[in-house]
Amino acid sequence: MELVIKNLCKTYSNGVKALDNLSLEISNGMFGLLGPNGAGKSSLMRTLATLQEADSGTMHLDDINILENPIELRKVLGYLPQEFGVYPKITAKELLDHLAILKGITNNKERIELVNFLLQKVNLYEKRNKSVKGFSGGMKQRIGIAQALIGNPKLIIVDEPTAGLDPGERNRFHNLLADVAEDVIIILSTHIVEDVRELCQNMAIMNQGRLICKGRPQHVIDELNDRVWQKLIERNELEDYSNQHMIISNKMVGGKPLIHVLSDIKPGVGFTRVPPTLEDVFFSKINITSTVI
Ligand code: ADP
Numbered sequence: 001m002e003l004v005i006k007n008l009c010k011t012y013s014n015g016v017k018a019l020d021n022l023s024l025e026i027s028n029g030m031f032g033l034l035g036p037n038g039a040g041k042s043s044l045m046r047t048l049a050t051l052q053e054a055d056s057g058t059m060h061l062d063d064i065n066i067l068e069n070p071i072e073l074r075k076v077l078g079y080l081p082q083e084f085g086v087y088p089k090i091t092a093k094e095l096l097d098h099l100a101i102l103k104g105i106t107n108n109k110e111r112i113e114l115v116n117f118l119l120q121k122v123n124l125y126e127k128r129n130k131s132v133k134g135f136s137g138g139m140k141q142r143i144g145i146a147q148a149l150i151g152n153p154k155l156i157i158v159d160e161p162t163a164g165l166d167p168g169e170r171n172r173f174h175n176l177l178a179d180v181a182e183d184v185i186i187i188l189s190t191h192i193v194e195d196v197r198e199l200c201q202n203m204a205i206m207n208q209g210r211l212i213c214k215g216r217p218q219h220v221i222d223e224l225n226d227r228v229w230q231k232l233i234e235r236n237e238l239e240d241y242s243n244q245h246m247i248i249s250n251k252m253v254g255g256k257p258l259i260h261v262l263s264d265i266k267p268g269v270g271f272t273r274v275p276p277t278l279e280d281v282f283f284s285k286i287n288i289t290s291t292v293i
Helices: 041-048 070-075 092-102 108-121 137-148 167-180 193-199 217-222 235-244 278-292
Strands: 002-011 017-027 029-034 056-061 077-080 155-159 185-190 202-207 210-215 228-232 247-253 256-262
Touching (some): 017 202, 029 041, 041 155, 041 185, 077 137, 092 137, 108 137, 108 167, 137 167, 167 193, 185 193, 193 278, 202 278, 235 247, 235 256, 247 278, 256 278
Parallel strands (some): 029 202, 077 155
Antiparallel strands (some): 002 056, 202 210
16 A cells, blocks of 8 residues: 655645645555644645645555545545544444444444444443543544544544543554554654654654655654753753754753753753654754744
8 A cells, every 4th residue: 555645735725835845655554744733734634535625746545546536535545633523412333323324334234243343443332322422532532533444444544633632542542543554554643743753653744834854753863863962951041042052942841941952062061962852853853944944
C-alpha cells in the first residue's frame, strides 16, 4: 500500500495558502504528521478524506486517483475527524450499527457480527448498551476508531485524536492504533510531539502549508546530536538570551525558564549538552522556517 501526494496546493477564498506545493509518500504503518496550529494538517487530512478539493496536484492510493475518483477512495477510507460528534441517546451498539448501514453493510447477520467484533476490538463490548453521550473522552475516541474501521479500510486518517484524553485513555488509544496499523496506512495528525515519537515509524513536520522535515523519528532526532544545549536561567534574562542565541524551546521548571539552544559549540557559561529530543527537532524546524519567511 502506497499513498503518493504530489505538488498539492490549496488556497482558501480568504487568500490563506493552506497547502503550498506539498509532496509526500507514505507506506503501511503509522505515519505521524506534526505541525503547529494553522500549519495545514487538517486541510491535508480533509483533502485526503475527499471532504474538500485541492486547487492542483495529485494524490494516489496505489492505483486509485483520489482527486478524480473520490468514491473509490471512500470505499477504503476510515476517517476519525477532530470532533467526532455522536447522536444523543443512542447506545454504542446502535451507533455502530447505524454507521455500518450507512457504509453499505446491509446484511443483518454480517452487520451484527461486525459490530460485536468492533466493540470487542475497542474494548467497549461490556458498555455496548450504554448511551454514548455519557462516555468519557477516551471511550468516545474508541467508538470513533471502531466506526473508522467499518468496511476494512486501507487508509485510516486520525485528526488530533488525543487532545483532552487523560494519560490512561491516551495509552489505551495508542495501543489500539498500533494494533490495527499492521497492514494499513494510518495517518495520525497532531501537534503533540510525544504521540508521534511513541507511535510512528515515519513522520513529517508541516509548517505554513509546506513540508519542512521528513523521516524516521530517531533519524531526525539523531541529526541534532551534540548540538542541543540547555540552561536554567532567570525570567528577566530570557530576552537577552533570545537575542544572543538560537533558542529552540523554553519550558518553565520550578518557575524558571529552562532553555534549549541549538549550537555547534558550547554557547556560553552554564550550558550543558543534552541528548536531542523530537521536541527539539520540532521547535528547531518551526523556528527556522518562521525566521526564513
Ligand atoms: P492545522 O490543522 O494544522 O491547524 P488547518 O489546515 O486547519 O491547520 O489551517 C491551515 C490554515 O488555513 C490556517 O491559517 C487556517 O486559519 C486556514 N483555514 C483552514 N480552513 C479554512 C477555511 N475553511 N477557510 C479559510 N481559511 C481556512
